[in-house]
Amino acid sequence: MPQRRTAIKDLRQNRTRHLHNMQIKTDLKKCVKQFTAAAGGKKAEAADLLKEIYKKFDKAAKRGIMHKKTAARRKSGFAKLLAAK
Numbered sequence: 001m002p003q004r005r006t007a008i009k010d011l012r013q014n015r016t017r018h019l020h021n022m023q024i025k026t027d028l029k030k031c032v033k034q035f036t037a038a039a040g041g042k043k044a045e046a047a048d049l050l051k052e053i054y055k056k057f058d059k060a061a062k063r064g065i066m067h068k069k070t071a072a073r074r075k076s077g078f079a080k081l082l083a084a085k
Contacts, residue, residue: 021063021065024056024059024060024063024065025060025065027056028053028056028057028060031049031052031053031056032053032078034049035049035050035053035078036081039081039082039085040085043082043085046082046085047082050078050079050082053075053078054075057071057074057075058071
């Protein structure tokens with residue numbers, strides 16, 4: 001456990017940031033799951049979900065939760081998945 005006030009505050013901030021980042025990642029994973037389920041069936045629904053996935057990946061990359069090239073690679077993969085079906 002940290003002793004200094006600044007270290008205690010840093011720990012508190014890190015916990016808050018960690019929870020916020022985990023919430024964003026969890027939401028993104030749920031959206032991806034919905035998309036992969038819809039990609040097998042309804043193409044119109046999957047296209048709408050793809051737009052939502054794009055937004056979430058872009059926002060995660062912008063906030064530094066994931067690298068921008070990682071987000072771009074995954075977006076590309078999901079677009080290919082939709083085009084293949």
